[in-house]
Amino acid sequence: MSARELVVLGTASQVPTRHRNHNGYLLRWDGEGLLFDPGEGTQRQMLHAGVSSHDITRICVTHFHGDHCLGLPGVIQRINLDKVPYPVAVHYPASGEAFFERLRHASAFYETAELRPEPLTGEGGALKPTGRERTPFTLEAARLSHPVDSYGYRLVEPDGRRLLPQKLRAHGISGPDVGRLQREGRVGDVTLGDVSETRRGQRAAFIMDTRLCEGVHALAEGADLLVIEATFRDADEHLAEEHGHLTAAQAARVAAQAGVRTLVLTHFSQRYPDLEGHLDEARRHFDGEIVVAADLMRIPVPGRV
Incomplete structure (x- = not known):
């Protein structure tokens, strides 16, 4: 098992399909496990993917639309059922505090584990370390452009020698x-x-529901691994703009401009049963490695260069 890899738990957008669960992504990083956007069904997807509640050290919610957060109750209750012995930080937009509290206490359960809510305000910035990092890194958040408050995240490892x-x-x-x-x-x-000589630190970025904006480019800059929504294709760019999303081509252009090494496209609208068009559009703008994400896929963070 790679010490640094993305485990894909779900790749659908608003409506799941028979082959695509709602969102869910676990980034393994040297013993730390960052769970992004646990949508409905995430706990079951974790079982299929071999992901334990003890693998999760942080939960990062981009925004409070259901396909990105309705799995929180199950994940939180599983963390408590399994008596995870360390605090788990939860990052989310502060404007969604009421939603977080409802999801956290959606039903009765015995609280045996410690959650540390860490709501995001303003433009984001560097987040507090958990104290469990085996290798040093900074987790950063940046505001995105969506009909509700939304943040993207990126992990930045400091340069070494x-x-x-x-x-x-x-x-x-x-x-x-x-x-x-x-x-x-x-x-x-x-x-x-x-x-x-300088050994450049690795970077991984996670960008969900958003239009093109300054935060998108800031998060993607220099990423070895960029996980980014590609809800629509170019023919539906007007829908992407209207609803606060990206097309596959837009995501690929961001990756090319940012010097990304591996581009992971995900969060696909149910209107596209065939995703070859997403791949074709992305290839026209980005000549690095492109992965069209599928549920339960494991994607290694590219090795150092």
Whole structure:
């Protein structure tokens, strides 16, 4: 199992189909599990995908339309049933506080686990760490453009350093001195910068229901993995604009402009039984890897370059 992968739990939009459940996406990241937009049926999809409640360390809700949040009651109650032993942060638009409270307490259950509601306000920004991160990263949120308050998310790993064996040899650094150099940044006159190069941190972005806006481009910038809605095709672009959504072509142009490596298209309208058209439209604008998401698919975060 990849330490960094997307587990797709559902890919439909407003109306599910026989082959597509409502939304749900788990991003595994070195022991942390970010569950995005648990729509109706997410708990059952987790069972099919081999995802446990103990895999979830954060829940991120983009907005309070039903296909993105009606699975919350089941997920929350499962977390309590399984007595998850650590706090689970829940991020969501603050304007939907009443919806969150109704979903959280939709029916009677024994509360054995700790949820930490962390509502989003304003333009978003960096979110508090959980304290469970095995490797450092920042989770950020940015406001999107939809008929109700909506936020997208992105995970940003800080840049590190990659040691260069030939430069280590040239400076006579070997054995225990290599570890000392990494810890202290200097051995004698040799600095870490003398024998290494920048190792760019990885990034993953999650963008659901929105028109094109500044937040879309900010979240997508430099993403190794971009998970983005592609509800409509170009012929229905007027519907996308009217209802606050993107077309496959728009999503692909965003990915191309942002330097994305792997583009994952999802959140498909039930009006399209065949998604080849989405793929064709995206290919005209983006020449990187394109994945047309399907339920229960597992998509690895691209390896470092």
